[in-house]
Amino acid sequence: MILSMECEFFIPTAHSLKDKRAVVKSMMTRTKQKFNVSAAEVDHQEVWQRTRLAFVTVSSSKEAAEREMEHVLRYLESNPSWECMAIEKEYL
Helix, strand or coil, X not given: CEEEEEEEEECCCCCCHHHHHHHHHHHXXXXXXXXXXXXXXXXXXXXXXXXXXXXXXXXXXXXXXXHHHXXXXXXXHCCCCCEEEEEEEEEC
16 A cells, blocks of 8 residues: 655745755654655745645555554644645555
């Protein structure tokens, strides 16, 4: 089972692209290290207070994939530097 999730974030603490990229890079690196997922910024690369990140996991069951993504989402939402604005999930 393959599960992809896209999350859109608002980063109110970012006052430049450099600030935004520091938050995004740090969270993507830590998320990939902590969880069994691949990650990429897929939209709003040149907008300094907004980002859209995509995460993908592969698992032997739908339940295991969903559980992994729920852990990722809780971890991402625990970061006080940004606010989650939208979440989309798709099973492939």
